[in-house]
Structures are given as structure tokens and as C-alpha cells.
Amino acid sequence: MAAEGSALLIAVVVAFPLYWMVLSAFKPAGEIESGEPRPWTLAPSLESFRRVFEQREFGRYFLNSLVVAGSVVIASALIAFLAATAVTRFRFRFRTTLLIMFLVAQMVPVEALTIPLFFLMRDFGQLNTLGALILPHIAFSLPFAIWMLRGFVKAVPEALEEAAYLDGASRSRFLWQILFPLVLPGLVATSVFSFISAWNDFLFAKSFIISDTSQSTLPMALLVFYKPEEPDWGGVMAASTVMTIPVLIFFVLVQRRLVSGLGGAVKD
């Protein structure tokens, strides 16, 4: 059938850049620079990966990236959970105003805030620390996370809450032992977005980590191999592969939750 065939063909086209990335990472240097690019390799080699890991501090960068993305995911999930609970399960003055503010906050071009954040981080002595990368990303992923979690918190029936209180549960007990596990799928979907924004961060790492490079992250390590005039393609592709794999694993793990989570978020 035509539809089946085109779906498969498109899948191949969409996957091709990733295939080319991994393939080139395993090609020996001679093959990459032969000017005769072949979609396979006869002599797979770990040469490029070795070069990447021999690069001083590459492991350190990798760890830094994990720390940054991990902290952002955990902190924004917890903070967003509390805030989403507040705006969905309580009625109070300024509730609608706050919701509109969260919506507007999503639109703020964070890149435009690089300059004031640079001075803020400098004044608080956070330049050249991972904190300068973690803190802003928590703030930037919060509005979207709150907005997205709203649907999940709303979906938990109120009768359940009444029942919990009747059974003598305290408010914080209900919050953490009943509500939290129930909205966990939503938190997982949300965390995909905060993980990606933190893991991808290039601008802040470039602007805030200026002298102490041991505090840098993977995108910066990649640039060691990518010099526009004379790129070391093998090294770039190997570093790219190493950088992409954690995200791929994360995506595969949360794939089903992500799809249902998007449905839930968009519902509102």
C-alpha cells in the first residue's frame, strides 16, 4: 500500500541523520575524509570515541551535564507539583491572575534574559558554577510544567480528597502519599521538557562559564572538536553520539507516558 510504503520511507529519512551520526562516529578517520561518503563502514573503529574521552575533562563535562539536568528535573517537578496543586484544588484571590502570569511566563524569550542573568549571577558569585546553569533553568521550566501538570491534578477526583480527610489523613499526607503518586505520570511527561531544556543548554553555558572550564557542560565539549574552518568530524560525531544517547534512553523510557501526557496537557 502507498501509505505503508511512504510511512516507512519517511521513517528512514527522519532517522537518517541519527544513523549518519552514529555511523560516522565509528568510521576510521581515513574513511571520513576520503570524500567518498559511504552509508556503511567496513572497518568500524573506536578511534574517534577514544579521542573524545582522551579530551581532558570530557567525563567531567558529561557528569556536569547530568548534574545540571538532574537537578533541574527534580527541583522543577517538586515545585511545579505544589504550585499546580494550589491553582487547581484551591480557590483564592488572584488565582486566575496567577494562571495568566504562568501562561505569559512561558512566552518569555529566556535568551533575552542572558544579560541581566549574567549580572545577577556575577553579583551572587555564581558565575563559573553549575548553579548559574541550574537556577535559571528551574525558573524557565516551571511555568510550562505547572501549566501541564494542572490537567493531571484536576483529574484526581475530589471525593478522594474528602475520603482521605474523613479517614483522618493530614493535608501533607494527602499531598505526598495520595496525590503525588497519582500525578506521577504527568510529572514524567513534564520532566521530559525540563530535561531537554537543561541538557540542551548552550547559551548559558557559553555565557556564564567563562573562566573555570571544569564547570562546563557537554555542548562546550562538543565545540572542542567543531572548529568551523577545520572540523574534526569523527570527533564531533562521536561526541554528539555520546551526548544524544542519554536523552534517547530517557525518551524511550518515558515514551508512552509522554504521549499520554501530551494528550492530558493539551486537553485544557
Place this chain on the structure above:
Amino acid sequence: MAAQETAEPAVAGRAGAQVTRKPPARARQRGDRTPWLYLAPALVVLGGLLVYPIYQLGLISLFRYTQAQVSGGEPTTFRGLGNYAELFGDPEFWQVLLATVVFAAACVVSTLAVGCALAVLLTRVRALPRLALMLAALGAWATPAITGSTVWLFLFDPDFGPVNRVLGLGDHSWTYGRYSAFFLVLLEVVWCSFPFVMVTVYAGIRAVPEEVLEAAALDGASQWRIWRSVLAPMLRPILVVVTIQSVIWDFKVFTQIYVMTNGGGIAGQNLVLNVYAYQKAFASSEYSLGSAIGVVMLLILLVITLVYLRLLRRRGEEL
């Protein structure tokens, strides 16, 4: 689970909005501080790292603030709207603004077209091709912007890339010309952002009752007609969300342009506002000009947001 309910607002949205909701149980206690307690961490973080920087951005844009002021060599002087006058008097700014709008619009339209078309395609194929396309799309989605940029550059590399070889273009350089460089970045942006649209719209279509689509098909409606007259109206809430998200993302593209055109292209031919602001601020130490560009971006996105809010409001949706 939630995917099944996705189309509900489209079908029942208007009627549902009229029903007054019973306030949540806890709300009855007036003067209850609990919601503010729950909101406190979020408000502190957002206030300190979003609202305050926005205020600072506006402030810096009104002063003369260059390397001399940062190092304390010269006092900061108030310039009022002087920076804006300087910016608006610079033809390069208008050129960059125009390029940003056109480039973002092209990215949004292409992303939505590809994403929606593939979402429809997904509903019409068997499990295996569907899984293949879904996995490939998730892979593209998961790829960090910076690695996506280097991989696409490599694919189109004049000397070692496979694309020129297959197309027989010799050593044609894609990043040399203004339009071909923008086009290359557009391809990368669409590649990594269509999956979000595809997956979301697909979840939406799945929630549309089978009978509706079958009835349309029985009436002899073409695929395009079904999309335009049946699916698109029902999926409107979803389409609004993915459109707005795409506008925001594509208007702010930084990494792809920065990496793929090496900081804005030859003689700045591929600059967009974000990269322009960065170059002004951090390469030329013109912090106040960079901030003024940031304010302009902020205002443009604010206008888009207000239009979006009005759309939501007009549909009578409860926040």
C-alpha cells in the same frame, strides 16, 4: 489515558464552560493560607530568576552600559530611550528583524504542515510502519539542538557529506549563500520540532470517534477534505497549542543559527534577533543595546501571547 479525552473540549467545550463548577472542597475556608504556602517556592524562583531579570533587562536598556561601566571605569549614565533610537536608526536592526520574522514564519508553517500530514499518515498505516515512524520521530525530538546542528552540517558538508554526493552538487557550500544557509537551518529546525506536533496531533486524532471519520469517508470526502472540514475544527484546541508553541520556539532559535552559520553567517547575513542580541552584548560588550533588542523580542512575544489569550477567552474556556 488522557489521550482518549483529548477531543472533549472541542466537542463539549462551549457547553461545558457554561456549567458553573462546584468550588473545590478546601476552598470553602476563606483566608486559608495553604495555597500560598504551596505556591511560595514557585513564586520565589520565578520572581528572582524571571521577573527580576526582566525588570533589569528593561533598566539596562535605558542606560549606557558597556565594558567601561561593567569594569567600573566609567559611571553608568542614563540614556532614556537613546539606545532604542540608536537601534531603530540602524538599518541592520530592521533587516535582522525582518529576517527573524520571515524565518520563524517559514519554520512554523513547515513544521505544522509536516507534523499534521504525518499525524494523519500515522492513523492510516498498520502497527509496524507506525512504530517505525514514531521511533524515528522520537529520536529526532530527543536529539539536542547542538548535536542536531553539527550532524546536519556534516550531512551537507561540501567535501565529506553525503547530500551533495547524492544530489551531484559537487562542492557546493550550503552555508555560503544567505538563503541556502537559512534553508539548511530550517531543515534542521523542522526535523527536530515536527515530532512534537506529530505526536500531539496524532493523540488528538485518536480521540476523535471512529464513526465520524467513517461517515465522512463513506460520503466520499477526500483525505484533504476530511482534514479541513472534520478533523481540523475538532482538533482546534490542540492546533492552537502546537502553533503557539512552535511560534515561540522558532522565534527564539539560537543554537542552530549560532552553530550552523558560525555565529550569524558571513557578514551577519544569517542573524536573527537572538543571535544579534548575543553578539551585541557579549562580543561587542554593548550590553545596553543587547538589552534593548531583548526588550523588543519580549514585546513581540507578549503581543503574540495576548492574541493567544484572546483566542482562548473567546472560546469561553475557563482557566
